Amino acid sequence: MGVPALFRWLSKKYPKIITAVIEAEEAAINGSGSDHLDASLPNPNGFEVDNLYLDMNGIVHPCTHPEGKPPPDTEEDMMVEIFIYTERVVNMRSRRFRAVQEAREKEKEREAGIAMFEAMGRVVSDETKNKKSWDTNAITPGCLFRILNFQLH
Structure with a gap:
């Protein structure tokens, strides 16, 4: 059971919460006959959603x-x-959040590549081993940034 008239009240008080959604065209993948959306394409709505x-x-x-x-x-x-x-x-x-999973998979592949190089007797620098990628999804409204102190020489 819902809250009577809540949606009407919210949409009048905050009209920007209601947005028409443009749905991407469905396309059959691999000729399987089943319809799937390709979420790797740009969002046809022109904006991303955090929640x-x-x-x-x-x-x-x-x-x-x-x-x-x-x-x-x-x-x-x-x-x-x-x-x-x-x-x-x-x-x-969901397109935005799929990028997080893809970044994790890419990091696993990078770690596997380093392990393979080391198994072949090659030297991999600590800088390369410890390099961390940056998750751009970490930038959200209200996030705090650490200010780095450094000097230019």
């Missing part, structure tokens, strides 16, 4: 009372529709 809050009532209702097609026959069919719709919404918003 995603879902009103599940706004997902459940259209999945159980769809426009232009009959409602699901069973509870299991309804749950499948809800999962598909939820995944669709999350895919529209």
